[in-house]
Amino acid sequence: MMKGLKKWRLFSLLAVMTVFLSACGEDYISTLKPAGAVGKEQLNLLLFSITIMALVVIVVSFLYLYAFVKFRRSKQGENHMPKQVEGSHTLEVIWTVIPIILLLILAVPTLISTYKLADVKAMDEVDEEGNKSALTVNVTAKLYWWEFEYPEQGIVTAQELVVPTGEKVYFNLKAADVKHSFWIPSIGGKMDTNVENVNKFYLQFDEESKDLEEGVFFGKCAELCGPSHALMDFKVKTLAPEEFEDWVASMQATEGQVASPDSTDLGEATFANSCLACHAVSGVGASGAMGPNLTTFGDRNRVAGVLEHNKESLEKWITNPESVKPGNLMTGKYGELSEEEISAVADYIMSLSVEE
Amino acid sequence: MSSVAVANKKGFGATLWDYLTTVDHKKLGVMYLLAGTLFFAIAGLEALFMRIQLMFPNNDFVSAGTFNELLTMHGTTMLFLAATPLLFGFMNAVVPLQIGARDVAFPFLNSLGFWLFFLGAIFLHLSFFLGGAPDAGWTSYASLSLYSPGHGIDFYVLGLQISGAGTLISGINFIVTIITMRAPGMTFMRMPLFTWTTLITSALILFAFPPLTVALFFMLVDRMFGANFFDHINGGNTIIWEHLFWIFGHPEVYILVLPAFGLFSEIIPVFARKRLFGYSSMVFATILIGFLGFMVWAHHMFTTGLGPTANAIFAVSTMAIAVPTGMKVFNWILTIWGGSIKVTVPMLYALGFIPSFVAGGVTGVMQATAPLDYQLHDSYFIVAHFHYVIVGGIVLAIFGSMHFYWPIMFNRALNETLGKWTFWFFFIGFHLTFFIQHFLGLMGMPRRVFTYQADQGWDLFNFISSIGAIMMAIGVLILVFNIIISAKSKPLNCRDYWGDGRSLEWALKTPVPFYNFKQTPLVRGYDPYWLEKHEGNEEGMTYAEPLGDIHMPNNSVLPLVMSIGLFVAAFGALYHPDGVAWSIPVIIIGLAITVGAMIVRSLKDDLGFHVHVEEIVATEEQLYGKGGNK
Numbered sequence: 008m009m010k011g012l013k014k015w016r017l018f019s020l021l022a023v024m025t026v027f028l029s030a031c032g033e034d035y036i037s038t039l040k041p042a043g044a045v046g047k048e049q050l051n052l053l054l055f056s057i058t059i060m061a062l063v064v065i066v067v068s069f070l071y072l073y074a075f076v077k078f079r080r081s082k083q084g085e086n087h088m089p090k091q092v093e094g095s096h097t098l099e100v101i102w103t104v105i106p107i108i109l110l111l112i113l114a115v116p117t118l119i120s121t122y123k124l125a126d127v128k129a130m131d132e133v134d135e136e137g138n139k140s141a142l143t144v145n146v147t148a149k150l151y152w153w154e155f156e157y158p159e160q161g162i163v164t165a166q167e168l169v170v171p172t173g174e175k176v177y178f179n180l181k182a183a184d185v186k187h188s189f190w191i192p193s194i195g196g197k198m199d200t201n202v203e204n205v206n207k208f209y210l211q212f213d214e215e216s217k218d219l220e221e222g223v224f225f226g227k228c229a230e231l232c233g234p235s236h237a238l239m240d241f242k243v244k245t246l247a248p249e250e251f252e253d254w255v256a257s258m259q260a261t262e263g264q265v266a267s268p269d270s271t272d273l274g275e276a277t278f279a280n281s282c283l284a285c286h287a288v289s290g291v292g293a294s295g296a297m298g299p300n301l302t303t304f305g306d307r308n309r310v311a312g313v314l315e316h317n318k319e320s321l322e323k324w325i326t327n328p329e330s331v332k333p334g335n336l337m338t339g340k341y342g343e344l345s346e347e348e349i350s351a352v353a354d355y356i357m358s359l360s361v362e363e
Numbered sequence: 364m365s366s367v368a369v370a371n372k373k374g375f376g377a378t379l380w381d382y383l384t385t386v387d388h389k390k391l392g393v394m395y396l397l398a399g400t401l402f403f404a405i406a407g408l409e410a411l412f413m414r415i416q417l418m419f420p421n422n423d424f425v426s427a428g429t430f431n432e433l434l435t436m437h438g439t440t441m442l443f444l445a446a447t448p449l450l451f452g453f454m455n456a457v458v459p460l461q462i463g464a465r466d467v468a469f470p471f472l473n474s475l476g477f478w479l480f481f482l483g484a485i486f487l488h489l490s491f492f493l494g495g496a497p498d499a500g501w502t503s504y505a506s507l508s509l510y511s512p513g514h515g516i517d518f519y520v521l522g523l524q525i526s527g528a529g530t531l532i533s534g535i536n537f538i539v540t541i542i543t544m545r546a547p548g549m550t551f552m553r554m555p556l557f558t559w560t561t562l563i564t565s566a567l568i569l570f571a572f573p574p575l576t577v578a579l580f581f582m583l584v585d586r587m588f589g590a591n592f593f594d595h596i597n598g599g600n601t602i603i604w605e606h607l608f609w610i611f612g613h614p615e616v617y618i619l620v621l622p623a624f625g626l627f628s629e630i631i632p633v634f635a636r637k638r639l640f641g642y643s644s645m646v647f648a649t650i651l652i653g654f655l656g657f658m659v660w661a662h663h664m665f666t667t668g669l670g671p672t673a674n675a676i677f678a679v680s681t682m683a684i685a686v687p688t689g690m691k692v693f694n695w696i697l698t699i700w701g702g703s704i705k706v707t708v709p710m711l712y713a714l715g716f717i718p719s720f721v722a723g724g725v726t727g728v729m730q731a732t733a734p735l736d737y738q739l740h741d742s743y744f745i746v747a748h749f750h751y752v753i754v755g756g757i758v759l760a761i762f763g764s765m766h767f768y769w770p771i772m773f774n775r776a777l778n779e780t781l782g783k784w785t786f787w788f789f790f791i792g793f794h795l796t797f798f799i800q801h802f803l804g805l806m807g808m809p810r811r812v813f814t815y816q817a818d819q820g821w822d823l824f825n826f827i828s829s830i831g832a833i834m835m836a837i838g839v840l841i842l843v844f845n846i847i848i849s850a851k852s853k854p855l856n857c858r859d860y861w862g863d864g865r866s867l868e869w870a871l872k873t874p875v876p877f878y879n880f881k882q883t884p885l886v887r888g889y890d891p892y893w894l895e896k897h898e899g900n901e902e903g904m905t906y907a908e909p910l911g912d913i914h915m916p917n918n919s920v921l922p923l924v925m926s927i928g929l930f931v932a933a934f935g936a937l938y939h940p941d942g943v944a945w946s947i948p949v950i951i952i953g954l955a956i957t958v959g960a961m962i963v964r965s966l967k968d969d970l971g972f973h974v975h976v977e978e979i980v981a982t983e984e985q986l987y988g989k990g991g992n993k
Contacts, residue, residue, distance in 0.1 A: 032806035033820040038738045039805050052735040053805075060725035067692060067721050074700040075714060078635070087636075089702045094641035094694075102693040103686060110682045113732060118675050120734035125671035180668075185506040186601065188666060188741060192807030196737020199666050201602065202506045203595035206668035225819070229666075229741040229809045231434075231500045232507060234427035237812030313816060333427045 035216075036225040038192045042214040042245075045195030048120060055116065059109055124196075127207045130177045142171065145179045147294045148187035148200040150233060151335050152312065153226070153241040156294035162258040163292045165299030167307050168226065168243045171251035172212050180206040188230035191243055197229045212245040223308045234334035240312040257361040258290035261302050265289065266355070274355030277348045281341040288359055298337060305360030321353040384918040386470035387877055391477050392456030393772060396765075398481050399449035400846075405488070406440035407839060409433045414796070414832035417825050420817035430813035431498035432515065436491075438501030439519065442615065443526060444484040446753070449761045450622045451480075451533055454561045456772045458537065460868035460875070461555045463546025463884045466916060468539040471964075475922035476533035482930040483526025490518035500811060502612070505593035505604035509585060514937055517586055521933040524579045525926070527572055534568030537561055546867075547907040548886035552646070555866040555890075556639060559646050560625030563653040564618050570657065571614035578607035587939050605667060609660035617656035620752065621649060623760030624691060627713050630767050631695055633863045634710035635702030638890065641694040648687035648694075655684045665736045674733040681731035688724055692717060707861070708782035712763025715790050716755065723751030726801065741811075744804025750797045762789070762842065770860035774873040775852050781845040785838045792834025799824045799831075856987070858903060865890040870903030872987055878913045881979050882906040913974040921960045928956030 034040040041047045080087070132140045138159070145156040146168075156163045170176050180189050182200040190197030195210045216223050221242075228239035246254060266288055268279040278288075285298035292300070307316060311331055314320035324331050326349055329338045344352065373381065382390060413433050416424040425433065459467055467473050490496040497519035499508040508516045541562045545554070554562075581592040582604070591597035593604050632639045639645065661669060661677040695717060704710065726748040730736045739745055762785070769777045803824050808815060815821055858872040867884060870892040885907035888894045895903055932953025939946040974982075 031802050031820070033818075036807035036819050037805065038742075038807055046738070049735055049738045052732055053729070053738070056729045056732050056735060060729060063689075063725055064718075064721055067696070068718055070693075070700075071696050071717055074696055075704065078699060078702050078704050080636075080703045080705045083703045087703045089635070089637045091638040092640060092697075092701065093638065094644060095697075098693070098697065099641055099644050099690070102690060106686050106689045110685060110728070113728070114679055114682060117678050117732045117734065121675045121678065122671045124734050124737070125674075182506070185510050186504055190741075190809065192738070192742075196734065197666050197740060198737070199668060201668065203600055203602070204668065225807070227807070227809050231431070231504070231811040233510070234431060234498075234813070236431075237427070237809075237814050240816075 033220070034193060035219045035221055035223065036192050041193055041195070042212065042224065043194040044211040044213060045124060045209070046193060047213075048124070049196055052116060052120060056113055059113055063106075063109070124208065127177055127209060129175065130207065130209075141175060141177055143177045143179065144168065144170070145181070145294055146189055146200065147181050147183050148189065148228065148232075148239075149183045149336075150185070151235045151239045151332050152299050153189075153239075154294045154296065154299065157255070158293070160255050160259065161292075162255065162290045163287075163294055163296070163300055164258070164290060164303055165296075165301075166241050166309075166312060167223070167303065168241060169251065169254055169303075170212050170243065170245055171248045172215055172245050173248065175209045175211050177207065177209045180208070185232050186230050187228045187232050187239065189226070190229040191224055191226040193224055194243065199230060212243070214245065215247060216243065216245040221308060235332040238311075238313045238332050240309070242308045242312075244308075254361065258302065261289045261361060262291040263289060264302070272351070272355065273348065274351035274353070274358075277344065277352045278355050281344060281348075282352065285337075285340065290361065301356055301359055303359070303361050304356050305358055306362045318350075318353050318357055321356060322349050325349050325353060381918070383923055384474075384920045386466070386474045386916050386918055388455045388459050388467050388470070388473060389772070389875060389877070389879075391473055392452045392454075394477055394481075395448045395452035395455055396772070398477075398484070399445050399447075399452055402440050402484060403445035403449065404839070404843075406437050406445055407836065409437040409440070411832055411836050413437065414829040416813065417815070418829035419826070420815050420822055422814060425813070427813045428495075428498060431500075431811075432491075432496040434811055435497045435500050435503075435515075435519070436488075439487070439497070439523070440484075441753070442501065442619070443523060443530075444480075444487070446619050446757050446761070447530060448480060450564075450619060450757075451476075451530075453557075453626060453761075453764050453768060454537060454622065457768060457868055458558050458561050459540065459544070460771070460871060460879060461558050461866050462541060462544060462549050463867055463880060463886060464540065464544035465879050465883075465913065467536050468544055469536050470916040471919055471922060471969075472532050472536050474919065475925060476529040476536065478922045478926035479529030479532065479929070480526045481529075482926045483522045483524070483529060486525060486930055486933055487518050487522030490515055490522075493518075502608055503582070503604075504608075505582070505585075505599075505601035506595070508582065509593055516582070517937045517940075520579050520583045520586065521937060524576065524583065525929050525933060527575055527579070528929075529926075530568060531572045531576075534565040534572070537565040538569065541565075546880075546884050546886050549891075550886075552643065553886055553889045553891070555625075556628035556642070556645055556649075557622070557625035560621040560628075560649055563649050564621045567614045567618045567621070567653050567656060571611045571618060574607050575611035578604060578611070581607075583936070587936055602667065605664055606660070609663045610657075613660040613663065614653075614656045616749075616752070617652055619757050621652065623757045624649070626760045626764045626767075627695065627716055629866065630709045630713045630763055631698050632865055632890075633767075633861055634705045634707055634713070635699045636705070636863050637698055637702035638865075638893075639694070640697040640700075641690075642889065644690055645694055648690045651687040652684060655680065655687070659684060662731055662733075662736070665733045666740050678731050678733040682728055685724060685728050685731075692721060692724075705863075707766070708777070708779055708786060709763040709767035709861075711783065711786050712759045712766070715786065716759045716763070719751060719755030719759065719790075719793070722798075723748060723755050726751065739804060741809055742804035743800045743808045743810055746810045747797045747800035747804060750793075750800075754793050754797070759790075762786075765842075765846075767861075769849065770855050770857075770873055771868055771871070771875065773849070774854045774856065775849045776855060776860065777845050777849050781841055781848075785842040785845065787838075788834050788841065789838030792831045792836075792838060795831030796828050796835060797831070799828050803828070859892070859896075865893040867891050867904065870895065874986060876982055876986060878915055878974055878979070880904075881913070881983060882910055883908050910976055910979065912976060913979065914971055915974055916971045917969055919964075919969065921964050924960040925957045928953050928958075928960065931956060 032039050041050050129141050134140050147154040154165050155168050180200040182202045188197050188199045198208045223242035226241040266275045266279040270276045286301045290302040310320040311324050328335050495513045495515045497515035584590040591599045593599045593601050659681045662681045766777050859869045884904040932950045935946045935949030
């Protein structure tokens with residue numbers, strides 16, 4: 008009877024926690040609404056640990072409040088002299104052993120998960136033809152923007168990570184200047200991008216992002232990296248595997264695409280003269296660019312990671328990047344542009360797209 | 364010769380000189396308390412500015428760069444320059460009295476420790492006026508701090524190096540004091556818990572500060588003289604900084620929280636009118652926490668990429684710390700169990716501490732769960748967690764102990780009604796500010812962000828959190844007001860202000876004479892004053908010696924001079940990378956002042972002075988009227 012009661016309590020507590028926690032947050036950013044296997048596992052650990060911890064808090068609070076209410080001096084009389092107790096070995100043993108048991112219970116899933124989430128052996132597996140069987144993305148974090156290279160596919164993009172759903176995607180993480188941290192809250196936990204070594208981990212994306220309010224998951228930099236740390240956002244577009252293949256193919260098809268300084272389009276010509284040195288417009292290549300690759304700019308969700316995706320924002324950004332992202336490395340790199348040139352260049356950049 | 368009564372009659376200049384040169388632990392305690400309060404107010408204001416900035420999405424109350432300066436200085440100041448000196452204030456004021464000593468083992472070093480801390484702190488704060496404060500977070504991770512332009516990080520490195528030396532010196536002083544200066548009969552297992560926690564904290568300081576010193580020195584030569592300890596392009600490694608910083612940084616948490624535990628272990632028995640439950644297990648738990656505190660630093664680095672084995676080991680060792688901490692919580696609860704609880708302001712803080720700290724503790728265990736920490740790390744969840752530990756543990760201890768020990772330190776009492784107002788404003792404001800931040804973190808909000816975009820589900824909670832911060836500020840303002848009016852209030856001139864004092868410091872009549880004990884007490888058991896009181900001893904203590912001459916240390920201005928020398932030298936080092944001609948001479952002049960003062964100290968015999976029996980009798984009569992301290 009008692010045992011059943013205890014179990015009932017545990018489950019009802021768990022149920023209340025689940026309801027309470029899942030009411031929180033937006034599904035494109037909240038860790039409480041995971042859209043991937045890693046995030047789900049972490050949420051389960053959260054619920055499991057929070058349940059144990061809530062039990063501890065409830066027991067302690069009960070004992071404490073009971074003692075506090077019962078043993079007030081106002082109830083006992085001003086001159087009441089309590090018995091001066093030294094301690095109790097039995098009690099000491101009890102409140103040492105019970106926490107140890109609780110912690111052991113928590114330690115087991117912790118250890119299993121720690122090893123499981125760090126398992127990146129599949130990264131190097133190849134099929135009969137020698138092709139890698141898993142998708143790998145090389146992430147390079149740079150002062151206030153993100154570069155995503157797909158080494159097997161020979162393509163590179165920036166600011167918006169595009170991945171297929173339903174499979175493990177492996178990441179090589181590195182920072183180009185100062186330390187950052189790569190975090191997609193609703194997909195799974197973060198991993199730092201260090202300056203001196205490559206960190207590896209995997210995430211799994213189980214839901215297509217097109218159903219989301221914004222059409223993308225939000226990614227964040229989670230390590231203080233300078234004035235614009237708060238603005239170092241990226242977005243994640245998750246596609247069904249076939250659509251992802253299409254996307255890769257259309258990215259590969261941009262090979263050799265370049266802006267011409269002799270173009271009759273003022274935007275393209277200005278771009279070629281002022282922007283092309285840092286910003287590529289072909290999706291074929293490797294990481295290591297000075298500025299974000301703009302091949303897919305028209306398909307993106309935000310300008311500079313944070314501004315609304317429209318021409319006005321883009322003009323604002325090109326006119327004065329410092330006013331949007333203090334400390335960015337673009338300011339002052341491209342000389343003075345006239346208003347007309349800025350408008351034309353914005354039109355040109357907005358027109359860059361690989362999706363229909 | 365200086366006693367409180369005599370000091371009252373001195374002019375301002377003489378009083379100032381007295382405080383600049385004093386080696387008296389009670390005065391240094393007051394100075395630590397004042398300096399700590401000043402920096403607490405500054406850092407609190409910085410926090411308030413940050414919360415105002417974050418009250419609304421896309422707010423522009425402060426700029427991004429300023430926000431990073433505020434968050435860096437808030438963390439650095441609160442930990443190094445507010446919490447540490449405030450706790451040192453209580454250690455200085457109380458520990459020698461608790462163990463029946465006339466001063467600390469090295470009064471000169473005690474003064475040196477204070478001045479190093481204070482001038483280091485002033486140096487760091489000058490950065491606000493000299494080109495910008497440090498902006499790489501209190502952790503100052505190497506890649507960002509090397510990249511950071513301007514002199515902010517140099518101020519951080521040099522300021523902390525100087526004030527850290529002061530902390531290290533004070534730590535050593537307390538270890539020696541507690542081991543060698545205990546009154547006859549004050550065995551280790553009769554020492555009050557606050558003395559125990561001071562001893563263990565000092566030992567932690569001894570082992571934790573050298574790694575910080577080394578890390579800061581590496582950073583200093585990297586930034587100022589072009590070395591490459593952390594510059595990865597030239598073969599350095601920034602992860603080394605993370606390790607060195609956290610090998611210091613994690614024990615630092617226990618350096619601060621153990622004395623807080625000690626203070627609550629003093630407050631709770633007095634107002635529960637009951638002996639501390641499980642004294643020996645409390646001592647054991649303190650030592651165990653101190654030991655384990657050095658075994659867990661890499662839990663701050665779960666996402667750094669140390670690999671699953673390191674993460675697993677540090678996850679388990681971190682969870683282990685919960686066990687001794689839990690023992691302490693249950694012992695406190697069992698102390699009030701069956702007691703007679705009087706809810707005074709100090710007790711209110713103690714009672715508020717227990718649930719707050721437990722909440723902070725359990726979220727700590729959740730973060731020890733490494734795979735879960737991948738989500739929680741560097742999010743607002745961790746911000747909520749460590750504020751629950753630091754505010755819910757340390758700040759509540761400091762405020763409670765201010766009320767508790769005010770009568771001994773100042774011979775005045777703080778107003779109880781105002782104290783309760785402070786408590787409720789601060790306590791409710793604290794939970795309002797930080798409880799909700801757990802959820803902000805879970806909802807994906809990273810920490811250390813100067814702003815956030817609207818409609819990510821964070822707007823309301825951030826607003827509520829800022830309201831809480833304003834309530835905390837109101838609470839602190841009431842406390843400051845309380846302190847000011849207490850200075851105008853009548854002196855207490857009493858013994859055992861709270862009526863149920865147990866340890867030796869309550870056996871002394873206030874104001875405490877500069878030599879503390881006219882005769883060294885004989886300690887006949889745990890809670891010696893309680894013991895004597897309940898055996899009907901009206902003097903409150905049994906004496907271990909007849910009335911005789913007392914040997915006391917001389918005041919000295921040398922600690923201040925030594926500290927000023929380093930303060931000057933730091934300016935030379937700071938401007939060295941700018942290539943100014945005067946930088947090397949200023950370094951040399953500064954170091955010459957310090958070394959010169961050291962030489963004077965070494966060559967000049969300073970044997971202290973004796974207070975003769977007649978002077979003791981006269982002082983006692985002047986303080987307590989005819990018959991002296993009876």
